[in-house]
Amino acid sequence: MTTELSKEKPAGTAAAARPVLEVSGLDVGYGLRRRHRRALQGVSLTVAPGETLGLIGETGSGKSTLARAVLGLVRASAGSIVIGGEDVSAYGHRQWRNLRRRGVVQYVFQDPLLSLDPDVTIEDSLTEPLLVQGVPRTKASERARSFLSRVRLDEDLLDRLPGELSGGQRQRVAVARALVTEPELVILDEPVSALDSANRVQILEILKELRAVGVALVFISHDLGSVAGIADRIAVLYRGELAEAGTAREVITHPGHPYTRLLVSSAPTLKGASTKRAERDQLRAALHA
């Protein structure tokens, strides 16, 4: 797969608008007392309207924890999360449910069966978030069909259950469901990792097209190659801390942190990835020192 660097947006457009997501000094831990383990420490980042932030990091670096915190599925022990100007840091269960109902933030997980109810038909999965918002049924059905065709699926899938679809089809339905309410922000946690390469390329193409509707995306992956072609900016998590962040071009052409340098040098399709094996071994040694 060839990977091109995404073009930077003209200065002063997205950057000038109020961020859709502002995470400041976020600490998240799991377990109590001696079993306590810090998963995120002092993480700060912002996402502008319509912007795609690629969030990368090795396994266990805290990517999914950040996604869960932004979706209200785990509670932070310090720091704040502001979504669409609304400070959600201290929100309880009911407030999170209302926020999700309003369709402000949506999600797509690696396993589409986590994003889709296995007992609900594709049509009901797509219309339900709209009906909850008070959209009339005919209009909701029209919108569901339109989003199904945007993810290049046929209408005759509408009366099927998720279990009757292939993995690639299910993930497209999950993407359509996340976008059908035209949310401000969608968190995609490893959305293409479980797919074969043909489906991966197609979903990435679909996501690139859907950015045109103005939604901000946080695209989480351990694969810099998948992120590089879609992200405006890239943030790198390393052992629960933000190692670096910048435009996709900056991070790929001038990676600062040894982990990012290792990632770039290990992705042969990325421009600028010319690091030789000996240098990669040195970077690995520095990371494990």
Ligand SMILES: Nc1ncnc2c1ncn2[C@@H]1O[C@H](COP(=O)(O)OP(=O)(O)OP(=O)(O)O)[C@@H](O)[C@H]1O
């Ligand atoms: N429910 C949990 N209980 C205890 N520890 C957890 C829990 N979920 C995650 N962790 C720990 O928190 C750290 C961060 O995990 P997280 O799942 O956020 O990483 P990740 O970067 O998404 O990894 P991966 O790429 O493997 O999915 C890891 O050390 C993990 O073991």
